[in-house]
Amino acid sequence: DSGVTQTPKHLITATGQRVTLRCSPRSGDLSVYWYQQSLDQGLQFLIQYYNGEERAKGNILERFSAQQFPDLHSELNLSSLELGDSALYFCASSVDPGARYGYTFGSGTRLTVV
Amino acid sequence: GENVEQHPSTLSVQEGDSAVIKCTYSDSASNYFPWYKQELGKGPQLIIDIRSNVGEKKDQRIAVTLNKTAKHFSLHITETQPEDSAVYFCAAANNAGNMLTFGGGTRLMVKP
Numbered sequence: 468d469s470g471v472t473q474t475p476k477h478l479i480t481a482t483g484q485r486v487t488l489r490c491s492p493r494s495g496d497l498s499v500y501w502y503q504q505s506l507d508q509g510l511q512f513l514i515q516y517y518n519g520e521e522r523a524k525g526n527i528l529e530r531f532s533a534q535q536f537p538d539l540h541s542e543l544n545l546s547s548l549e550l551g552d553s554a555l556y557f558c559a560s561s562v563d564p565g566a567r568y569g570y571t572f573g574s575g576t577r578l579t580v581v
Numbered sequence: 582g583e584n585v586e587q588h589p590s591t592l593s594v595q596e597g598d599s600a601v602i603k604c605t606y607s608d609s610a611s612n613y614f615p616w617y618k619q620e621l622g623k624g625p626q627l628i629i630d631i632r633s634n635v636g637e638k639k640d641q642r643i644a645v646t647l648n649k650t651a652k653h654f655s656l657h658i659t660e661t662q663p664e665d666s667a668v669y670f671c672a673a674a675n676n677a678g679n680m681l682t683f684g685g686g687t688r689l690m691v692k693p
Binding site: 469471500509510512515523557559565566567569570571572573574575577 | 613615617622623624625626627630670672674679680681683684685686
C-alpha cells in the first residue's frame with residue numbers, strides 16, 4: 468500500500484456520461500497530480516494541485532476538470548465521455564509543490580467507456 | 582521546459598542477463614532523477630533515485646549512473662529475474678519547484 472488511495476478501482480460507463488474519480492494523497496503530502504495512461508502508452512500529465520490551488524496544467528481536455536478540497540483529497544471529473552477516454556487514471560502525491568522527493572502513485576482507476 | 586528521452590522502448594533479455602535502460606534530459610538545471618517500475622495493472626513505484634551530487638547509486642541488483650556533462654542517466658539491472666518484467670520510467674526534475682518530467686517508458690521482458 469503506497470498510502471495514496473484511489474477510488475473506484477474500476478469504472479464502466481457509457482459514452483456521453485460523466486464520472487468522478489477520487490484521490491486521497493499520502494498523509495502529509497500537499498500536492499496532487501493526475502495522469503492518464505492509455506493502452507501501452509506513457510504517463511500523460513493532466514493537472515496538478517498544491518494545497519488547494521491549481522498549480523500546473525498539462526494536456527487536459529476541456530471536458531475534464533479537477534479540484535482539491537480543504538482536506539487535500541482531489542477529484543477528477545470527466546464529462547461527455549468518449550470511447551477514447553478509456554484509460555488508466557493515476558493520482559500521485561508529493562510533500563512539496565515540486566519533485567525534490569519524488570512522487571507516490573496510487574494504484575489507479577481503470578475507466579472503460581462503452 | 583525539460584524533455585526526457587528514454588531508450589529502448591522494449592527490451593527482452595534472458596533470465597540472469599543484465600538489462601540497461603538509458604535516458605537523456607535537456608535541462609542542465611535538473612538535479613533529481615528517479616526511476617519507477619510499473620507492474621501490470623498497478624501504479625508506478627519508485628525503485629531508485631539519484632541526485633546530481635553523486636555519479637552512481639546501487640541497491641542490491643539495481644544501480645543508476647548519472648553523467649551530468651552528457652546529460653544522461655541509466656538504470657542497470659543485474660542477474661535479471663522474471664519478476665523484473667515490467668515497464669520502467671525514468672524522470673527528471675530541478676530545484677525550481679518544477680514537476681517531474683517522465684520518459685516514455687521501457688517495457689522489459691525477462692524470459693525464463
